[in-house]
Amino acid sequence: MVMGELAEQFDVAVLGAGPGGYVAAIRAAQLGKHVVVIDPAGIQGLGGVCLHAGCIPSKAIIYASTVASTLENAMALGFDVGKGCGKGAVDLKKLQEWKNNVVRKLDTGIAGLFTQLGVETITGKAFFQSSNRVGIEGEKASIHAVEFKKCIIATGGSPISLPGLAFDGSTVLSSAEALDLDFAPEEFVVVGGGYIGVELGTAFQRFGSRVTLIEFGERILPGLDPDLVAVVEQRIRAAGVKIVTKAKATGVEKKGKKLVVQVETANGKLEVSADKVLVAVGRKTDARALKLENTRVQLDEKGLIKVDAQGRTTDSSIFAVGDITPGPALAHKAYRQGKVAAEALAGLKSAFDNRCVPLVVFSSPELAVAGLGEAEARQKGRSVVVGKFPYSASGRALSVNRSEGFVKVVGDAKTHELLGVSIVGVQASNLISEASLAIECGALLEDVAHTIHPHPTLSEMIAEACEDALGECTHLPFKKGGKK
Amino acid sequence: MAFDFKFPDVGEGIHEGELVEWLVKEGDVVKADQAIANVETDKAVVEIPCPKAGTVLKLHAKVGDTIKVGEVLVTIGSAGEKYAGPAAAPAVTPPAAQAKAPTATVSKAQPTAPSSMARGGTPAVPGAPKVAAYSADASAAAFEPMQVPSQVLAMPHTRQLARELGVDIKRVPGTGPAGRITDEDVKRFAGGGGSVSPQAGAAAAGGMALPAFEKASWLATGEEERVALKGLRKKIAENMSRSNWMVPTAVQFDEVDVSELVEAREKEKARAERQGVKLTYLAFIAKAVAHALKEFPYVNASLDEGKQEIVLKKYYNVGIAVDTPDGLMVPVVKDADQKSILEIAKEISEKAALARERKIALGDLRGGTFTITNIGSVGGIGGIAVVNYPEVAILALGTIRKLPRVVEDRILLRHVMNVSLSFDHRVVDGALAARFVNEVKKHLEDPYAMLLEVI
């Protein structure tokens, strides 16, 4: 591959077909650009990590595992569910087929949109040769160089491996491999109590594995409001997951048919027996592999690509979006960034200036956050009012037999600006968007409280929590000093 | 102790300039107030005086560099002292970095639980990539990193509006509930109303910035030369695009019989010359315009888009377009209504000369309420000028020519001149424009009345 090699010309080259990349490609094509997307998995890779090894397959697996708890629920309501939801109740091979179908449906959907808009794809790994040209490596690459007017980097990240616990594809697994397991390992050790570890750990416990979750920090789901995490933790402990915190997995050994995971805890060393080990301790990006030294793109102190609100890097012809840029590594953030970058390069005045990037943990029960948590708001020096409404006081929650959890809102004590909403409980993932919208629009507690929420729904709890913050909640005992 | 002299605020919303010339070298001894550099702003070339006496230890910019207000220009020390690198940190922090610092703290102070969480969970991540700053990029100084989440309290469509109007929404004071920034706040700010921070003044005073259209690209089929768009040229480009973008322009054409004016000028020329003044047609026309403006307040006006008000100005400052080697400049004859034609003539020629030498004071380029462009002096029977926004009208003059014209049913040779008035149709209607031009015409066709100041 030499510099002089013939290159195909495009208006826009998008590196990576994940949520950031494919959305950017579609939007740029809608705006009349001639777009190429380069991804090592080519047309099969459309959707990136999110679709193939992240959000979608993990949620499919988690959904499947919640069917188990639905069955439990069904039994509680008097249904005869036969074999029930115990060990061996589910055929994971069948389940994998279903999951793979879901993924295929979605990626062919994206492929259809690409075809309609004339977006081309090249199978291969791209690297920069200059600020206007990338080379492409890979046996399946139809061409080996592309010249572009603008480029969008959306190459995402990959799982971090731990020293002593290198991924080997058979015993020590990354999240991608765990999502493809077609059986439930008898003993499953999950290293990392972040959202991926918690989500997958809980799912496999429900499929019949005995799961041990090993977390370095003091709590699982570090960084999230301890109030909310406590609800999740209690529930997954109740489901049988063993949680070891303040612990560090240092190595793994084969012992006969089994594995032994070495763990260092505050109280000394620990050995945990396992059939499979999942390491989910975060994701890393490798911007250097893109040979950015051939451009003017700069990285920040964390090795992420520096971008402005339009996604423009320090090199004016190159944009970057998604996990490879600062901010939360989430698909919906990548989506918005991708759209903004495509519009910006087409001359529109769009910007990623969102006030709120919601976060959902698909644990059981679900946990969702939009805006600031209580502690954060206080840390930022705001005087806050807090309102809370428990699921147990919601008619709807009781009537779906799921009463654990609560909604918590944080507002500015003086101005009543809605600063944040956190929800732990069933359907939290679908409830949080109302909070996102309210925060995005700068709503006050009153705006949400005085909006009519249909009855009986779980969404009423958000309005009630806002009322509680205002001291005027109907369905909670009246507080002294409350608004009369 | 060494002293870092930062490029000062030379006033009137100017925040950067191009270094044209150093008047000192490193090692030179300078007196306080001695001029040390010539810097071209978008208005004029200004001399920068040194605030302190001492020895020049270091010049921090090269000729041709663009320097921003607040950036260190020179380091001054005592004789024999060596330049020891940047002095105390706060003194040398360029404004860009200062502006960025709070951003950095904010994002650190609130590693929002979601984001730190979403970045992976376990702290002290082994194998995480380390710092890598590749080649430094000049544009990095102006680079404003994305903020997640944004701290601006405004609806998404309001933020979009601000971008469309070229307003930095972070500077807009919010009047909505909890201090939310409303559409009105943004519009008011764009129109220059509202409480404006000094820095924002530049953006706001002029109104809107340009919408970002996609840049045109073309196929080079031969040799090309690229000339940086900067200084005066850049300012002209900005002003003209802004006017075109902001102002719905309509144009009124007319022909003025200036035979009497030609005669009057011939007669008075010699007398003026004795007083050392070159009596030009332009002086008569400026005077005629000043008179007409007093009759037609809406032509001597500006539209305050933010406040939704038309500002009628009770002062009559006539700008005169001057062709300089670097491009168009518009020195202003202030209070033209109160000056005699001779005074106006004298002022125009002096200010035009200063403008051509780029020595004109910034104040003399500002505050116009109406502009005249005498494009006919270069050639052409007329032209359509671009309104000098935020003024609402501009008069373009064609060449004076001798042509056969019908006067009282006889064909006579007359001196005639085409004029065109480009006007902001938001404020001025066609009929008004026509009446205004009629008024100017009336004065020009009766120049003696003006000369004798009987009107």
Ligand SMILES: Cc1cc2nc3c(=O)[nH]c(=O)nc-3n(C[C@H](O)[C@H](O)[C@H](O)COP(=O)(O)OP(=O)(O)OC[C@H]3O[C@@H](n4cnc5c(N)ncnc54)[C@H](O)[C@@H]3O)c2cc1C
């Ligand atoms: C198990 C799991 C569960 C998750 N669940 C959620 C969830 O519920 N909600 C959520 O919001 N987020 C979730 N995420 C995170 C989400 O997947 C990412 O935030 C998202 O995929 C990031 O999108 P992206 O566009 O930045 O890049 P990616 O999706 O990472 O895609 C990058 C693509 O670029 C390709 N690529 C890499 N290098 C090159 C190169 N040199 N040239 C060309 N192509 C290249 C890669 O092969 C890949 O296809 C989850 C992640 C995991 C792992």
